[in-house]
Amino acid sequence: MATATNLTDSVRTKTLKYTHTAATVKNTIYLLAGRVMVALNDAAASVANIFIHGAERIEMPKAAGTAITAGATMYWDATNAVITATVTGNTKCGIAVEDAASAATTVVIELDNAVNY
Numbered sequence: 001m002a003t004a005t006n007l008t009d010s011v012r013t014k015t016l017k018y019t020h021t022a023a024t025v026k027n028t029i030y031l032l033a034g035r036v037m038v039a040l041n042d043a044a045a046s047v048a049n050i051f052i053h054g055a056e057r058i059e060m061p062k063a064a065g066t067a068i069t070a071g072a073t074m075y076w077d078a079t080n081a082v083i084t085a086t087v088t089g090n091t092k093c094g095i096a097v098e099d100a101a102s103a104a105t106t107v108v109i110e111l112d113n114a115v116n117y
Contacts, residue, residue, distance in 0.1 A: 002081035003027040004038045007057035007108065014054030015040060024049050029060065029081070035113040036076040036093035053113045057097055062107040068100040074109045083107050 018032055024039040043049035062083045074083050075090035100107035
């Protein structure tokens, strides 16, 4: 499982309560209800947990070998558990807020799962 680091203060982090059928692990990235979210805590299967669905700055994994430019639309590649700029087969989840070099393994994005996104 891929993990993320929330760089946004808790006041501006958007969260929701969700009960997953499997156990969830703190800072792990999940695709829930068609949206990319990050578990805020550990929780057992079928126990409600809090998930981040919006954050101004969140560091997420990206594939090495691909450079990303700030302002680019970002997508979650659930198969490879990385952020990508590739649209096909992936879930839109925000924009890059910093450049990420080709050799980098992470990118800072604004996670935005707005309904009309």
